[in-house]
Amino acid sequence: MFSVRTVALVLASVALLPLGVPARAVPPPPGPEGLLVPGVPPGPSQPWQIDTPDQVLAPKVYEPTASEDAVEPRDARPGTYALVEYVPLDDAVTRVLCSARTGPYQRGVERWLKLKVDGKQSAADCMAIRAFQQKQGIKPAIGFAGPVTWARMQLLAARENPNAHKKCPVRTGRIACVDLDRQLTWVQKGTKVVFGPVPMRSGRVVHPTRTGWHTIYWRHKNHVSTLYNTPMPYAQFFDGGQAFHAVYGSIHTTIGSMGCVNLTLGDARRLWGVLKKGDRVYVWGHRPGT
Structure with a gap:
C-alpha cells in the first residue's frame, strides 16, 4: 500500500498546468531531471508548484498612472525562494541521509568540489556534496548532485566576474546580460557590473527565451x-511578451517559464531600479535540458 506521503510526492512530480493551457503544450522535461521531484515540501508559502505561467503575447502598452507606479508589489511570503533540491522519488520517500544515486550534474559538481571526476556517485562524493548543501541551505541535504546544487555553484563561481568568458558584449551603455547556459543574469555598463549576477529561470523547451539583441520597450511595476x-x-518587457519579472514561487524548477526571465521579488525590484526604457538586453545560450 502507498502511504499518503508517497502519493503526495508522486503527485508533486506532475506539472500543474495553468487554466486554459492544453496538456500537450507542456511536455515533461527531457532527460533524467524528468524523474526528479522536490525533496522536501516547499512550505505554506507555495503549494506543490513546478511552473508559473508568464505572458506569451506582447502586452497592451500604456502609460501607468501615478497611483499605479506608487504602489509596490506585495512581498513574497517567507520561504518562497527556499533552495529545494530535486531528488529521486524513492530518496525523498525514504528520507535517506546520503544518496547513493548519481545525479544529472554529477561531473560538474565533482569538478567544482575538486573531487575525482568520474561521473559516478561515491560515499566520499555524497559527503562532500552534502556538506556543500548544508552550508548553502539547500534541502534536503542528502548529497544528490541535482539542478539546484549545480545552479548554486554556477552562481558562486560567477560572482567575481560573470563575464569572464566575454559572452556578453561590452558597450558604453547599460546591457542586461541573460546567460541561458548558467541561468544567470546581470547588468554591465562597459566592463563594470552594476547589478548581479543573480539566478533566474528562462523559457522551457517549447517556449524558449529568444536569443540575440533586444531592447527594454515597456515597464510596468504591477x-x-x-x-x-x-x-x-516589476515587469520589464524586452521582446514581444517576454520580460524580466518576479514570480511568487521558486525559480529553481526543472521546467522553465513560458519565455520570460523569472527572478525573485528582491532581485526583480533591484533590477527595476537599474534598467530604464531603451536599455539593451543580450540573450545567449540554451537552458539546461532544452
Missing part, C-alpha cells in the same frame, strides 16, 4: 498577465 491573470511584478 503588471498582470492578460493570458493567465498571473502577477508579473
Whole structure:
C-alpha cells in the first residue's frame, strides 16, 4: 500500500498546468531531471508548484498612472525562494541521509568540489556534496548532485566576474546580460557590473527565451498577465511578451517559464531600479535540458 506521503510526492512530480493551457503544450522535461521531484515540501508559502505561467503575447502598452507606479508589489511570503533540491522519488520517500544515486550534474559538481571526476556517485562524493548543501541551505541535504546544487555553484563561481568568458558584449551603455547556459543574469555598463549576477529561470523547451539583441520597450511595476491573470511584478518587457519579472514561487524548477526571465521579488525590484526604457538586453545560450 502507498502511504499518503508517497502519493503526495508522486503527485508533486506532475506539472500543474495553468487554466486554459492544453496538456500537450507542456511536455515533461527531457532527460533524467524528468524523474526528479522536490525533496522536501516547499512550505505554506507555495503549494506543490513546478511552473508559473508568464505572458506569451506582447502586452497592451500604456502609460501607468501615478497611483499605479506608487504602489509596490506585495512581498513574497517567507520561504518562497527556499533552495529545494530535486531528488529521486524513492530518496525523498525514504528520507535517506546520503544518496547513493548519481545525479544529472554529477561531473560538474565533482569538478567544482575538486573531487575525482568520474561521473559516478561515491560515499566520499555524497559527503562532500552534502556538506556543500548544508552550508548553502539547500534541502534536503542528502548529497544528490541535482539542478539546484549545480545552479548554486554556477552562481558562486560567477560572482567575481560573470563575464569572464566575454559572452556578453561590452558597450558604453547599460546591457542586461541573460546567460541561458548558467541561468544567470546581470547588468554591465562597459566592463563594470552594476547589478548581479543573480539566478533566474528562462523559457522551457517549447517556449524558449529568444536569443540575440533586444531592447527594454515597456515597464510596468504591477503588471498582470492578460493570458493567465498571473502577477508579473516589476515587469520589464524586452521582446514581444517576454520580460524580466518576479514570480511568487521558486525559480529553481526543472521546467522553465513560458519565455520570460523569472527572478525573485528582491532581485526583480533591484533590477527595476537599474534598467530604464531603451536599455539593451543580450540573450545567449540554451537552458539546461532544452
